[in-house]
Amino acid sequence: MAAIKRLFGKFRLSRHSGKKSESEARPSIQWVVAGLGNPGEEYSRARHNAGFMAIDRIAKAKNAEPSRRRFKGITAEVGLAGKPAILVKPQTFYNLSGECISALLGYFKIDPAYLIVVHDELDLEAGRLRIKRGGGDAGNRGVRSIAESLGTTDFIRVRIGIGRPPGFTIEMEPGRQPKTEENKDYLLRPMTAAERQALAPILERAASAVEAIAEHGLEAAMNRYNQRG
Numbered sequence: 001m002a003a004i005k006r007l008f009g010k011f012r013l014s015r016h017s018g019k020k021s022e023s024e025a026r027p028s029i030q031w032v033v034a035g036l037g038n039p040g041e042e043y044s045r046a047r048h049n050a051g052f053m054a055i056d057r058i059a060k061a062k063n064a065e066p067s068r069r070r071f072k073g074i075t076a077e078v079g080l081a082g083k084p085a086i087l088v089k090p091q092t093f094y095n096l097s098g099e100c101i102s103a104l105l106g107y108f109k110i111d112p113a114y115l116i117v118v119h120d121e122l123d124l125e126a127g128r129l130r131i132k133r134g135g136g137d138a139g140n141r142g143v144r145s146i147a148e149s150l151g152t153t154d155f156i157r158v159r160i161g162i163g164r165p166p167g168f169t170i171e172m173e174p175g176r177q178p179k180t181e182e183n184k185d186y187l188l189r190p191m192t193a194a195e196r197q198a199l200a201p202i203l204e205r206a207a208s209a210v211e212a213i214a215e216h217g218l219e220a221a222m223n224r225y226n227q228r229g
Contacts, residue, residue: 029084029110031080031214033080034073039091058210117143117156119159126163129202132222164183
């Protein structure tokens with residue numbers, strides 16, 4: 001009987017040690033930076049993929065490439081201002097981005113306050129960049145999905161202004177619903193070479209803003225990047 005107790009005692013110790021090793025092996029991530037967009041080549045040059053494009057610029061500057069598939073996303077581990085961070089491009093399609101991001105934060109036990117979401121913004125003038133924490137989603141379903149999945153809006157947003165499509169007006173005839181097809185086409189159609197060239201500077205600015213948030217803090221980054229560039 002004593003021998004059996006010793007055997008089971010060793011078995012319990014082995015199981016406990018295995019769990020501890022798994023926990024210790026998990027990287028200590030301090031920041032998660034998520035860019036919003038849609039997977040697939042047909043969307044790769046769309047305005048709605050501005051978040052993906054910014055993530056790619058950050059990764060390139062770090063000599064990294066988002067390629068590891070996990071948590072319904074593609075990730076890369078990098079350093080931001082000397083702190084370990086994960087870049088992620090959710091592959092769930094834009095409106096379900098929260099599924100990927102909530103799973104990632106849950107696994108690494110990251111507080112939403114250390115999540116930076118980079119996304120396009122229709123209601124922000126093209127070429128403008130705005131950083132904020134919390135607040136409403138302004139109709140952005142990707143941001144709404146993240147807030148609902150996390151149960152909080154207390155995360156940082158780097159908003160890339162793309163403006164409304166030319167000729168868009170918010171005023172509608174009485175009794176009629178606002179048209180959404182113009183916005184949808186504007187967001188999802190591939191940009192021309194000239195349009196991509198015009199977007200490039202703000203993507204670089206967004207990538208720099210993410211680094212500034214990690215290095216200097218949110219308030220300092222807002223003071224610098226919320227001004228016209």
